[in-house]
Amino acid sequence: MYRTIFAVAAIFTAGIMFAPAQNSNTVTSAPVLVPDTTHQNDPLPDGVLAFDATLKSVDATEGDDFARFTFSFTNVTPNIVTVLNVHPSCGCTTAELPPVPWQLIPGTNGQMKLTVNLAGKTGTVFKTVDFSTDKGKKQLMLRINLTPPPAIVMTEEQKAAGIAASKLDRQAVFKGDCASCHVKKVEGKFGQELFKSTCAICHEAANRATMVPDLANLKVPTTEAFWRTWITYGKPGSLMPSFAKSEGGPLDDIQIASLAQYLNTIHPSQAPPVGN
Ligand code: HEC
Ligand code: HEC
Structure with a gap:
């Protein structure tokens, strides 16, 4: 009985003694990334991200399931560039990239894969993808040249x-x-x-x-x-x-x-x- 009361008193005292230390722990915990979205709809200025291309073309055959693209870009500024979101122009296009907000450290290279579902598509198909960062938005263009499959020749x-x-x-x-x-x-x-x-x-x-x-x-x-x-x-x-x-x-x-x-x-x- 005595012992229990003593233990509770000890914890109580310890709590008071270490309270200031606990406060300083809270202050130093990792900051939550709150990206700046004020420029996400402005045009992306030159000299921020160097893209390998902003228009890419692929050839495919009518009846193929998918066309695939990979865009590559390098942060050429001395500051972090944060990718905020990616919006393809149609539900037929899906983008594969690390979870957003995605921070690109200065000098590093990132890649995004795009897959266009070709179901029901013929001829030349254009799709666009809005690529928004905290420094501005870039529109990427995809072109797919679909040709009919070669006619089957039979003896x-x-x-x-x-x-x-x-x-x-x-x-x-x-x-x-x-x-x-x-x-x-x-x-x-x-x-x-x-x-x-x-x-x-x-x-x-x-x-x-x-x-x-x-x-x-x-x-x-x-x-x-x-x-x-x-x-x-x-x-x-x-x-x-x-x-x-x-x-x-x-x-x-x-x-x-x-x-x-x-x-x-x-x-x-x-x-x-x-x-x-
Ligand atoms: C190399 C692809 C190919 C294969 C294998 C094939 N066919 Fe065909 N078939 C065709 C095409 C193409 C046509 C359309 C007519 C043409 O272009 O000669 C056709 C047409 C037909 C026709 C309609 C008649 C005609 O000539 O217009 C029948 C019946 C037919 N095929 C049955 C078969 C059967 C049964 C088999 C398997 C034993 C078979 N085919 C294998 C490509 C093929
Ligand atoms: C292997 C070749 C072949 C394929 C594949 C085929 N057909 Fe046929 N079809 C024929 C032939 C041969 C006839 C004529 C039958 C007869 O002797 O009356 C015919 C007849 C028809 C008719 C009747 C037309 C009339 O004269 O009244 C229709 C409708 C039809 N086909 C629709 C289709 C549809 C729709 C498809 C695809 C789901 C299809 N066919 C796939 C060979 C084919």
Whole structure:
């Protein structure tokens, strides 16, 4: 009992004795970095960051997933330059850099990686990225030159073999070697993009076989349901496969609905609806 009271008294005394020391500890703890944001929207003056380039171009093939860029910059001032934030012009572009605020010590070099998602993109694509620092903002430009993939050239023998295999099994295009040309990456694709990667190979080929119809000039009345039914089931006894997963094809219901909607829009019915 006595001992407890004594111990409490000792701690109490010690607390008073060391109080000034504790205060000085608090004062010397690391300062929190509060970056100066007053200049973040001003143009970045010359002679602050030396960029390896402010416009970069890459070549890519339509159907590629991503284009990648790396920008490199050196702090050429005698002071710290703080990177505050990075804003790409579209949600399709992502930036990879150390957490911001990111302090660039004088004379050091930093790097930022940018990745542009190319889904659905064709031709020449421009993107910009605003790179803001406490000394001002720089706009970086990205250019992607997309060219169509080279046309696939097939010998008459290869074509005959394809047609023969499809006559035995119209789902053959989804299997083995056939799939390498006929079913290129359908995951995550819808509408026009899916049409290009899945249907165009047969229906838009310049030298397609005569039994492959021109979808823009069908003689029968067409509706969204017409497209959906053809895509889902194809036609037994012909070379038109069934695309629905439930029928052994590669596409899910949402993808098929997106194709039906796309086709019904770009190829409105050329014939009057039945019953009119
Ligand atoms: C392997 C080649 C091939 C692929 C791939 C293919 N088709 Fe076909 N398609 C055909 C052939 C051949 C026919 C003709 C069937 C017949 O004999 O009536 C046809 C018929 C059709 C028809 C019926 C047109 C009419 O005459 O009424 C539609 C609609 C159609 N295809 C849509 C599509 C769509 C959409 C896709 C992509 C999901 C696709 N096809 C992919 C070969 C193909
Ligand atoms: C090297 C890529 C490639 C491979 C592999 C391939 N095809 Fe094709 N296929 C094509 C192209 C391209 C067309 C469009 C017609 C053309 O350009 O000759 C086509 C068209 C077709 C057609 C429509 C008829 C026509 O000639 O227009 C069928 C049916 C077909 N292929 C089935 C198959 C089957 C089955 C296999 C596997 C045994 C296969 N293909 C392998 C590229 C390929």
